[in-house]
Amino acid sequence: MAILPIECSSNKQIERQNRGNMHLIALLTSKENKLKGKDIRFARLFSKGENAVVVAVDHGEFDGPLPGMIDLPEVVKNIDPSVDAILLSPGMLSHCGHAFSYKGAPMAMVRLNWSSHFCFHWNYEDGIAVPAMSAKDAVVAGADIVLICLTLKTGAESQDASNVEVFCSLVSEAKELGLPVVGEYFPARPDRLSPEELHDEVFRGCRIAAELGADLIKTFYTQNFKEVTAGCPVPILGLGAEKTPTQVQALELAERIIQSGGRGVVFGRNAIQVPDPGAFQRALADVVKHGMTAADAARKHSLKD
Template identity: 30%
Template sequence: MNGFQARMKRIFRKGNGKALVLAIDHGMALGPMTGIMDVKSTVKKLDAPDLVDAWLLTKGIYVHAFEPVNNPATFLRISGGATIVGPELTREGLTSDVEEALRLGSDATAASAFIGSPSEHETLIQMALAATECHRWNVPLLGVVGLGKINEEKKKDAKFIGLGARVAAEHGADLVKTYYTEENFDRVVTGCPVPILIAGGPKCDTDRDTLAMIHGAMQNGAAGIVMGRNVWQSPHPEALLAAAHGIIHNNLNVQEAVDLLESKAAQ
């Protein structure tokens, strides 16, 4: 077993090969927001090694606010450089590299590519070059497929989402984070040669909606989730985390997961 395989084994649960990744990298573009206003407290509250397989975070949070009790797997976000108040949120560049990830003790890296945006070319080139450097050190790269300010219908279009996932893999991503489509998501998975983890996307209306999305993705071949605000902006984040874990690792259906959430929330 080489270093790449060892790191992948830390991310994906032994037995079913699935992963629940909790993302707290949103502040790099959105600043302090509900749920991660005090990000150190969020980490402390949701630090459950039996539930969370890995965390996705930026180097600033890694150094200043990430103090888990145990030793979870981590993805270091190595792209950024744009904010919600700037001229173009998709205009990301590389903000770190694999060597910094290794110095911090991270298991994997994550970089964005914005398909269909004005920054498509630059972000894809950056992802591809980052993948080359990561592979030199046997470090997995998560390709985060972003869409930018694009027609909302395209986010529901399995053909378009499938294109983005495949393109990220073709440019060297070892894992892909992309949007879940209610129709034909199995085709997105089939067309991508690397594991797909679904993004939480915008905040769902209810926790049941979040759980239904996770269940639909898992039933159609997803390797797991990379989810942020739909967990830590939930009225009951710890309970939702347990319910999501139940779907991913214990094959719960939506109603069983909702029952678990309500039971945990009532405690």
Template identity: 30%
Template sequence: MHLGKAIRMERIMNRNNGRTIIVPLDHGVTVGPIYGLVDLRKTVDQVAEGGANAMLMHKGIPRCSHRAGGKDIGLIIHLSASTSLSPHPNAKALVGTVADALKLGADAISVHVNLGDETEPNMLADLGSLCAEANEWGMPVLAMMYARGPKIDNEYAPNIVAHCARVGVELGADIIKVNYTGDPQSFKKVVKGCCVPVVIAGGPKLESDRDLVQMVYDSIQAGGAGLSVGRNIFQHKKPAHIVAALNKIVHENWEVDAAMQLL
């Protein structure tokens, strides 16, 4: 691995276990300034204090969230965007470059691809090109790989998720983010089909803290490398506490009941 890429990977992942807790804060482009994304410095402080490895955001937001103090946390710049106002919300457009991320001091970039959408070819071309360019600069790439389109009946189906994950690996991504398939046995097959770390998405806001902690625990037991969860963390009433509980699961191999005591 390119030395620069290896160093940056260690800034967003635990170098001892290869796992990570990433908190995406990129939802403002998609749905606007929702709860948890208004005072970004406060939110970043809270997730950093809880032990998150990295935050993920669009290129304009570091100026609103850089704290110049507090606990350090990695930075991933997201390069894909679409809005809920569009008639084609699953069509992701590139809105940034590797150079943008480098200038911001980022440790990685991320790209979102919706397989099955009518604009899938464009998103695949963008992912492939960005992976090649990022590799030249030693910049890690996180690929958010989902199945969303007219042919997709269930985006959480194990074979669909495994296919999504494999596409990201095949095109050069260094970390893959996918939906959790619902049980460790099926998710283990997703992980087995990849030779790079696989993290799970949070999806819609869950009904309870235990649902989230259990899902992360199960994914780790299946060989997953952690999580990239947004709303279930930054909209939590105590973001630092839920991250701290997840930190014990991901980085210290705690059981669910023990981690729940922190909440």
């Protein structure tokens, strides 16, 4: 369900919002109506009360150059204005500033920590997370929002504790500077988990990330995603994960995320490694923001695999 804009909110309408919306509703309907910097930036992500579309292009931080993302400044320049935010690695914001420098541009979302488990090609096992950029440096670089990853169940309690320490330290820095925090819950070895195991870990991990201070969550879609969104007090964005065989399948994933209570999506390869990225991104916005079915959006934007 979409977050209601402040001008059309009523007490009855507010009561009907799901738990994942209550954070934003509270700040928009404050009697004093004095929004802090974090609240203003957070509300911009869900502009006009709509769900959020984020395009992730931070893969090079872990994989190096990927097809479709070789010339990242050019890729980012061509991301469609219907996208609400673009997720970048720390060093690339300075190379891609042109994508955020005009009225109505997407917001700049920057990843603050580096996690070894994202280096899939090297088969790392330990799930180690370390700071990659301070919140202060992110603000100086032009970030509007920051993303901080949390991984638990690494196989070592000491490593889990270290990951929590890194997460909480960066969350604290960001809050001092008025930056909204996207807490990304990412299992250490998701490819080795059964659907039931993945769901259980995501269900618990999202709540833990929120309890540790995240303002919204990015995570995997699971077989019972409604339970995940219902069990978390902050909005949840579903990630695209593996590249789907067809564009319609990616749109269908987005449709399921929203129908299950998700407040938006974070898609990377599914939004970039396609014949016409702009057309796919506009179709994605229609599904996520306007409730269009995947099939109708694909037809409207003439998507061809």
